[in-house]
Amino acid sequence: MNTAKNTSLKTLTRILSAIAGLAMFSTLFLPIWKIELTAPQYPEGLEMYIYANKLGGEVDIINGLNHYIGMHTIHEDDFAEFAVLPYVLGLLAVFGLLTALVNRKWFFYLWCAFFIAFVVVLGLDFYFWLYNYGHNLDPTAPIQVPGMTYQPPLIGFKQLLNFGAFSIPASGGWVLAAVGTVMAGLVGYEIKKTKQ
Amino acid sequence: MTRVKLIGLSACAALLALSSCKPKGAQSAVTGDAAQRVYVAPGQYDEVYSFTSGGFSGQVSVYGIPSGRMLKVLPVFSQDPESGYGYSEETKPMLMTSHGFVPWGDQHHLAISQTNGENDGRWLFANENNTPRVARIDLTTFTTTEIIEIPNSAGNHSSPFITENTEYVVAGTRFSVPFDDENGDVPIADYADKFSGAISFIKVNPENGRMNIDFQLKTPPVNYDLSHTGKGPSSGWFFFSTYNTEKAHTLLEVNASQRDKDFILAINWKKAAELAKAGKGRTVKTKYAHNVYDEGTHSATSEMLTDVTVLDVKDLIDEGFAYYIPCPKSPHGTDVDPTGEYFVGSGKLASLLPVFSFSKMMKAIEDKNYEGDFDGIPVLKYDAVLHGEVQKPGLGPLHTEFDNEGNAYTSFFVSSEVVKWNVKSLEVIDRQPTFYSTGHLTVVGGDTAKPYGKYLVAWNKITKDRYLPTGPELAQSAQLFDISGTKMELLLDFPTIGEPHYAQMIPADKIKDNQKRIYDINENNHKYVTKSEDATKVERNGNRVDIYMTLIRSHITPDNIEGIKMGDEVYFHVTNLEQDWDLPHGFAIMGNNNAEILVLPGETKTLKWIPTRSGIIPFYCTDFCSALHQEMQGYVRVSPAGSSTPIRFGTGDKAPTN
Numbered sequence: 001m002n003t004a005k006n007t008s009l010k011t012l013t014r015i016l017s018a019i020a021g022l023a024m025f026s027t028l029f030l031p032i033w034k035i036e037l038t039a040p041q042y043p044e045g046l047e048m049y050i051y052a053n054k055l056g057g058e059v060d061i062i063n064g065l066n067h068y069i070g071m072h073t074i075h076e077d078d079f080a081e082f083a084v085l086p087y088v089l090g091l092l093a094v095f096g097l098l099t100a101l102v103n104r105k106w107f108f109y110l111w112c113a114f115f116i117a118f119v120v121v122l123g124l125d126f127y128f129w130l131y132n133y134g135h136n137l138d139p140t141a142p143i144q145v146p147g148m149t150y151q152p153p154l155i156g157f158k159q160l161l162n163f164g165a166f167s168i169p170a171s172g173g174w175v176l177a178a179v180g181t182v183m184a185g186l187v188g189y190e191i192k193k194t195k196q
Numbered sequence: 197m198t199r200v201k202l203i204g205l206s207a208c209a210a211l212l213a214l215s216s217c218k219p220k221g222a223q224s225a226v227t228g229d230a231a232q233r234v235y236v237a238p239g240q241y242d243e244v245y246s247f248t249s250g251g252f253s254g255q256v257s258v259y260g261i262p263s264g265r266m267l268k269v270l271p272v273f274s275q276d277p278e279s280g281y282g283y284s285e286e287t288k289p290m291l292m293t294s295h296g297f298v299p300w301g302d303q304h305h306l307a308i309s310q311t312n313g314e315n316d317g318r319w320l321f322a323n324e325n326n327t328p329r330v331a332r333i334d335l336t337t338f339t340t341t342e343i344i345e346i347p348n349s350a351g352n353h354s355s356p357f358i359t360e361n362t363e364y365v366v367a368g369t370r371f372s373v374p375f376d377d378e379n380g381d382v383p384i385a386d387y388a389d390k391f392s393g394a395i396s397f398i399k400v401n402p403e404n405g406r407m408n409i410d411f412q413l414k415t416p417p418v419n420y421d422l423s424h425t426g427k428g429p430s431s432g433w434f435f436f437s438t439y440n441t442e443k444a445h446t447l448l449e450v451n452a453s454q455r456d457k458d459f460i461l462a463i464n465w466k467k468a469a470e471l472a473k474a475g476k477g478r479t480v481k482t483k484y485a486h487n488v489y490d491e492g493t494h495s496a497t498s499e500m501l502t503d504v505t506v507l508d509v510k511d512l513i514d515e516g517f518a519y520y521i522p523c524p525k526s527p528h529g530t531d532v533d534p535t536g537e538y539f540v541g542s543g544k545l546a547s548l549l550p551v552f553s554f555s556k557m558m559k560a561i562e563d564k565n566y567e568g569d570f571d572g573i574p575v576l577k578y579d580a581v582l583h584g585e586v587q588k589p590g591l592g593p594l595h596t597e598f599d600n601e602g603n604a605y606t607s608f609f610v611s612s613e614v615v616k617w618n619v620k621s622l623e624v625i626d627r628q629p630t631f632y633s634t635g636h637l638t639v640v641g642g643d644t645a646k647p648y649g650k651y652l653v654a655w656n657k658i659t660k661d662r663y664l665p666t667g668p669e670l671a672q673s674a675q676l677f678d679i680s681g682t683k684m685e686l687l688l689d690f691p692t693i694g695e696p697h698y699a700q701m702i703p704a705d706k707i708k709d710n711q712k713r714i715y716d717i718n719e720n721n722h723k724y725v726t727k728s729e730d731a732t733k734v735e736r737n738g739n740r741v742d743i744y745m746t747l748i749r750s751h752i753t754p755d756n757i758e759g760i761k762m763g764d765e766v767y768f769h770v771t772n773l774e775q776d777w778d779l780p781h782g783f784a785i786m787g788n789n790n791a792e793i794l795v796l797p798g799e800t801k802t803l804k805w806i807p808t809r810s811g812i813i814p815f816y817c818t819d820f821c822s823a824l825h826q827e828m829q830g831y832v833r834v835s836p837a838g839s840s841t842p843i844r845f846g847t848g849d850k851a852p853t854n
Contacts, residue, residue: 064748
C-alpha cells in the first residue's frame with residue numbers, strides 16, 4: 001500500500017498534467033514563435049511566424065529585403081524540422097494525457113525530462129538557424145554588413161541596421177511556456193508531498 | 197501757422213476715419229483658431245476625402261479635408277505622362293471615341309455611387325463636357341476603369357448625376373444638335389426645327405458597376421445645364437435645369453436671356469425606363485465608344501457600339517412622365533433637399549431663389565394645372581409648384597447643397613458669397629463672402645439623403661490676390677468653411693488644379709479601409725505577363741519585338757538587350773514582381789516619343805518604342821524604389837536595319853558576353 005502510494009501521483013498533478021497535455025495539442029496549429037521587424041519605411045511592421053509545420057507572415061517581403069545584405073532567402077522546404085516537429089509536439093501532448101492515466105511518478109518525471117530536452121534542443125536548433133542565416137552572408141551583396149554578421153536575436157530585441165528585430169514567443173509559444181511553468185510547479189509539489 | 201497745422205491734422209484724421217469705413221478684407225474674416233481647426237498633425241489623417249473636378253485638365257483631384265492638402269490627381273479624360281495613362285498600350289483604348297483617340301477632356305461634375313440615397317464609396321462617376329463621355333473610377337484602386345461615350349449629344353454638362361441606388365447615371369446635353377441618324381449638314385439657323393436635346397440614362401450594374409446606355413430621351417432643342425435625382429417621396433423622378441428655351445443659336449449671351457422664365461424639366465425616370473422596356477422607343481443607329489479596363493488583364497478594351505434606344509418625348513406626352521416647371525432666368529443648379537420634398541432652382545440671372553415642392557408638383561400634375569405647353573410638353577403653373585421664394589438672397593445664385601439640419605447653402609457668383617438659409621422657412625440665416633466669385637459649392641454628403649455636414653467648400657472661379665502671383669495664369673482656388681455652427685466660419689484657402697467645378701466630399705472611413713494595396717501577381721492575366729525572372733524573354737516576329745521584362749528591387753531583367761534593329765517596333769511588357777505596398781517601379785527609355793510607365797506591384801504595363809537611331813540606348817527605373825534605385829538600369833543595343841546582330845539578353849550572370 002505504502003509503496004503504491006509513494007509511486008503514484010497526487011490528484012492535482014494528474015488533473016493539471018491532463019490539462020497541460022490537452023493544451024499542448026493547440027501548439028500544432030498556433031504559431032509558436034514570431035519575429036517582428038520595424039523600420040522607418042515599415043511603420044506598420046513586418047512579421048514572420050514560425051509554426052510547428054510552416055512559416056507564416058510576410059516571409060516574401062522579408063526575403064526581398066534580405067537580398068540587399070546577401071542573406072539566404074528563407075524557404076519552408078529548407079527546414080527538416082517542419083516534418084518532425086508536429087509529431088514531437090503531439091507525442092509530448094499524448095505523454096501529458098498518459099501521465100494522468102498511468103499515474104506513476106517515474107512516468108511524470110520522464111515526461112518532464114522529455115519536455116525539457118525538447119525545449120533545449122528546439123532553442124539550440126533555432127539559435128543554429130539564426131546563426132547560420134546571420135553569418136553566411138553573400139560577400140557580393142550590395143550592402144556589406146559591418147563584421148558580416150546580421151543575426152536576429154534568439155529572444156528579445158536587437159537593432160540590425162535600419163531594422164529593429166523583436167523575437168518573442170507567439171501564442172503557441174506561450175502555451176509551451178505555461179505548460180513548462182505548470183510542470184515546474186508540479187515537480188516541486190510532488191517532491192514536497194513525498195518528503196512529508 | 198498752428199491753425200494751418202490743426203486743419204491739416206484734422207483733414208488727415210478725417211481721411212483715416214473714412215478709409216476705416218471701407219469694408220474689411222478677408223484677413224479679418226478668418227476665425228481666430230482657424231489654423232488649429234485645419235491643422236492635421238504629421239502622421240494623422242484628414243477626416244474627409246474631397247473628389248474635386250479638375251476642370252479643363254480633364255482629370256479629377258483628391259484632397260484631404262480640413263487640411264486642403266492635395267493627395268492625388270486621378271487621370272481620367274486626359275493622358276497622364278506621370279503614370280503612362282493614355283500612353284501605355286493597355287490604357288490607350290480608354291481614350292478612344294467615335295472621333296478616334298481624344299487625348300484631352302473637360303471634366304466638370306462628380307457623383308459618388310449611392311445606396312439608399314447615401315454615398316457608399318464604391319465608385320466615382322465623372323462627366324466629360326467636350327466630347328460627351330461619362331467615366332467610372334473604382335475607389336478601391338483610384339483608377340479609371342470605364343468610359344462610355346454619349347451619342348446624339350454635344351457638351352455633356354448635365355451629368356453624371358445619379359439615382360438613390362445608383363440605378364442610373366444621367367447625361368443631359370448642353371448643346372442641342374441634330375441626332376446622329378439625321379442629316380446634320382443643315383443651316384445652323386434651322387436650330388429650332390432640326391436640332392434636338394438628348395438626355396441619356398446610363399444603367400449601372402449593381403455588382404460590377406458596368407455602364408450601358410439603357411435609353412435616351414429626345415427633347416425640344418434647349419440647353420441642359422444641371423440635374424439632380426429625387427429621393428424619399430420624390431424617388432423615381434429626376435430634375436433637369438434648362439436654359440435657352442428661346443432656342444437661340446447665336447449670341448446666346450443675349451438671345452438666351454430674353455425669357456423671364458426657363459424651365460426645370462421633371463422626368464419620371466422609372467416610368468421612362470418602363471416605356472423603354474416596353475418597346476416604346478426606336479433604335480437609333482449611331483456610333484459611340486465603350487471602354488472598359490479589366491483589373492485581371494490590367495488592360496482596357498474599346499468597343500464601338502452602334503445602337504441606342506431613343507424615346508421621343510413629344511410622341512409620348514400622354515404617358516405623363518415629362519413636365520416643365522417654370523423657373524426664373526436661366527436656371528443653373530437644380531438641387532433636391534435631403535427629405536426629397538423640396539428642390540431649388542438657381543436662376544443665374546435671377547434676384548430670388550425659388551424653392552419648389554414635390555408634393556405640390558404631383559398635385560399640379562394630377563389637377564392638370566398647366567399654364568400651357570412647350571413643344572407639346574405640359575408646363576405646370578409656377579405658383580402651383582412653388583413652395584416659396586427666398587427673397588433677396590444675393591446676386592447670381594448657382595448651386596445649393598444641404599446640411600442635416602434643414603438648412604441650405606447657395607453659392608452666388610455675382611455677389612461672391614455663400615448664403616445659408618432655412619429650407620422650410622426660406623429665411624436667410626447667414627452670409628459669408630467668398631474670394632472670389634464662387635461657382636459650385638460642396639457640403640460633405642450635401643446632395644445625399646443623409647448629409648454629413650460640418651464642412652463646406654466653395655470652389656471659386658476667380659483668384660486674383662489670394663496666393664503668390666504666378667504670372668498671368670493664377671492658381672485656382674477653394675475656400676473651406678466650418679458650417680457646424682449657426683454662422684459659417686471661413687477656415688482656409690487652398691489652391692486647386694484645372695478649374696474646380698463640382699466636387700463630392702465623403703467621410704474618409706467610407707473609402708480608406710477599402711483600399712487595395714497591391715495586385716496579386718498570381719491573378720495577373722495580362723497577355724504578356726512575366727511572373728518570374730526565369731520567364732523573361734525577347735521575341736522577334738518580323739519587325740515587331742516583344743520584350744517580356746520584370747522589375748524588382750533593384751534590377752531590371754533583362755537589363756542587357758541586343759539584336760534590336762532600326763525599323764523595329766519594340767514593345768516592353770513590364771511586370772512589377774513586387775508584392776509589397778507602395779513599391780511601384782517606373783520604366784523609361786531614352787528618346788522615346790511616348791511617356792514613361794509607372795508599374796504597380798503585381799501589374800504589367802506595355803510601353804511602345806520605335807528606335808530613332810542605332811547605338812546604345814539606356815533605360816531605367818524612374819520611381820525611387822530603394823537604396824539601389826540609381827543602379828536599376830539597363831541598355832538596349834540598336835543595330836542598323838538589316839544587320840545580323842542576334843537577339844541576346846539577360847541580367848547579371850545571364851547577360852550576353854562578348
